[in-house]
Amino acid sequence: xxxxxxxxxxxxxxxxxxxxxxxxxxxxxxxxxxxxxxxxxxxxxxxxxxxxxxxxxxxxxxxxxxxxxxxxxxxxxxxxxxxxxxxxxxxxxxxxxxxxxxxxxxxxxxxxxxxxxxxxxxxxxxxxxxxxxxxxxxxxxxxxxxxxxxxxxxxxxxxxxxxxxxxxxxxxxxxxxxxxxxxxxxxxxxxxxxxxxxxxxxxxxxxxxxxxxxxxxxxxxxxxxxxxxxxxxxxxxxxxxxxxxxxxxxxxxxxxxxxxxx
Numbered sequence: 001x002x003x004x005x006x007x008x009x010x011x012x013x014x015x016x017x018x019x020x021x022x023x024x025x026x027x028x029x030x031x032x033x034x035x036x037x038x039x040x041x042x043x044x045x046x047x048x049x050x051x052x053x054x055x056x057x058x059x060x061x062x063x064x065x066x067x068x069x070x071x072x073x074x075x076x077x078x079x080x081x082x083x084x085x086x087x088x089x090x091x092x093x094x095x096x097x098x099x100x101x102x103x104x105x106x107x108x109x110x111x112x113x114x115x116x117x118x119x120x121x122x123x124x125x126x127x128x129x130x131x132x133x134x135x136x137x138x139x140x141x142x143x144x145x146x147x148x149x150x151x152x153x154x155x156x157x158x159x160x161x162x163x164x165x166x167x168x169x170x171x172x173x174x175x176x177x178x179x180x181x182x183x184x185x186x187x188x189x190x191x192x193x194x195x196x197x198x199x200x201x202x203x204x205x206x207x208x209x210x211x212x213x214x215x216x217x218x219x220x221x222x223x224x225x226x227x228x229x230x231x232x233x234x235x236x237x238x239x240x241x242x243x244x245x246x247x248x249x250x251x252x253x254x255x256x257x258x259x260x261x262x
Contacts, residue, residue, distance in 0.1 A: 025222065033229040036245065076186075090186065097157075099159070102201035129243060165187070
């Protein structure tokens with residue numbers, strides 16, 4: 001068994017933890033509403049703005065997501081945003097891919113493919129913007145055909161690349177014509193099982209050294225925001241939701257592409 005001891009919160013720690021609470025709240029609000037970007041946004045802000053070392057940031061985010069995705073999934077289930085048939089096709093391949101990616105990341109550096117993945121996601125974002133414009137012109141939602149392979153690849157990239165489940169899986173399901181609200185709710189709910197499996201794999205390989213004040217703050221902020229995302233995704237019109245996903249995907253992918261190249 002691994003020791004699991006929360007750091008003691010003194011007044012100095014509380015002052016230190018507030019920025020991490022804000023980051024967790026902001027990132028989870030967007031992730032819960034648009035089905036992606038908690039890992040991307042949190043990693044970016046932790047490393048670029050708050051100065052956390054990249055390895056510690058990545059490990060912290062995966063641990064935190066086990067908590068935030070549980071709260072987000074429960075909220076999406078309550079608001080009936082989950083397509084259970086799609087969920088059953090997605091979750092097992094996602095977990096298998098995530099465990100494989102986490103094991104590889106813990107033992108082998110896997111950054112070489114990141115620029116190609118980010119360029120691909122930028123293209124997907126542009127395509128989603130076009131689909132959002134087209135949605136007002138008689139487009140009918142369809143049941144996605146390619147789910148299990150997508151879950152396997154999405155889970156692997158999320159663990160091996162430090163994030164990517166939402167951008168890869170949500171965006172590709174939307175490209176296949178699935179309905180935005182239920183797609184986002186389903187992907188968010190399945191993500192709990194993915195992040196839990198990935199976290200356990202990381203713990204077995206590198207221990208719990210990443211569970212710091214930063215992780216505690218992210219958990220608090222993420223749990224506060226999780227119920228709000230499910231409400232937003234239920235109320236935002238599908239056309240606008242799809243456009244927002246496209247814009248967010250383009251912005252985060254281009255930024256990550258820039259960081260990986262320069």
